[in-house]
Amino acid sequence: VLILTFFHDLPYAEIAQVVDCPVDTVKTRVFHGRRRLRAALHDCLGASS
Amino acid sequence: VKARILPLDSEEHRRARELLPWLVNGTLDALETAEVREHVARCMVCEDDAAALEQLRDTPLDDPASEPVDRGWAAMRRRLDAPRDVRRRGAAERSWWRDGLRVAVAVQAAVIAALALALFWDRSPAEPYRALGAVPVSEADAIAVFRADATQAEMSAALRAVQARIVGGPTVSGAYLLRLPDAEPATLDRLRAEPGVLDVQSLRAQPPR
Numbered sequence: 429v430l431i432l433t434f435f436h437d438l439p440y441a442e443i444a445q446v447v448d449c450p451v452d453t454v455k456t457r458v459f460h461g462r463r464r465l466r467a468a469l470h471d472c473l474g475a476s477s
Numbered sequence: 478v479k480a481r482i483l484p485l486d487s488e489e490h491r492r493a494r495e496l497l498p499w500l501v502n503g504t505l506d507a508l509e510t511a512e513v514r515e516h517v518a519r520c521m522v523c524e525d526d527a528a529a530l531e532q533l534r535d536t537p538l539d540d541p542a543s544e545p546v547d548r549g550w551a552a553m554r555r556r557l558d559a560p561r562d563v564r565r566r567g568a569a570e571r572s573w574w575r576d577g578l579r580v581a582v583a584v585q586a587a588v589i590a591a592l593a594l595a596l597f598w599d600r601s602p603a604e605p606y607r608a609l610g611a612v613p614v615s616e617a618d619a620i621a622v623f624r625a626d627a628t629q630a631e632m633s634a635a636l637r638a639v640q641a642r643i644v645g646g647p648t649v650s651g652a653y654l655l656r657l658p659d660a661e662p663a664t665l666d667r668l669r670a671e672p673g674v675l676d677v678q679s680l681r682a683q684p685p686r
Binding site for chain 2: 431433434435437438439440455456458459462465466
């Protein structure tokens with residue numbers, strides 16, 4: 429859902445169709461995905477700096 | 478300037494936070510865009526969040542660093558395509574099942590219809606109306622009246638004497654319908670002569686004299 433949102437610029441309704449799940453699930457997954465991505469990037473940047 | 482305090486656990490903040498990714502990729506409708514923009518303008522947390530998302534969005538996909546993302550996307554596309562085939566197969570199986578079910582129901586309906594027809598056609602021709610307890614006259618050869626004081630033993634003896642069998646009665650006048658091995662006048666006379674018998678009349682047509 430992150431890739432579809434940020435690199436393919438799909439609206440959430442369309443992502444819900446693609447991954448075959450409710451719109452609210454897409455929103456929740458993106459939210460949690462962002463959090464995990466932020467944590468991963470932070471670790472990555474922290475390690476490189 | 479009048480500041481408005483927005484609690485971070487408010488419904489408005491939660492909703493804006495959820496919709497931020499699509500504000501950044503520009504796919505929200507006009508109403509949602511206005512709503513989220515208005516919130517971001519007043520919420521520092523969401524403002525920072527939006528900036529981070531824009532940075533993420535601006536990351537070029539063709540960057541060598543994004544190669545794993547491309548591979549991941551290709552793998553995801555394969556997975557996305559696969560369920561469609563499975564779904565198609567599932568639909569085909571369901572269709573086969575539905576067709577089979579339809580045939581089974583049709584066969585059952587045909588069998589039920591055949592049984593119903595057989596039931597109606599197998600009925601014997603309508604029998605004449607017969608009241609409960611009524612004995613067809615054709616079964617009785619004679620009608621007998623026993624004496625009022627006749628005992629059961631006398632009645633049995635009289636019947637045994639001519640091998641008669643009671644097939645009906647007593648009638649309203651106390652008479653019994655009898656079946657006889659033969660309804661000859663001599664037989665009837667023998668029955669009349671029995672001590673318990675008051676009268677005997679043949680029910681068979683008398684031959685013309």
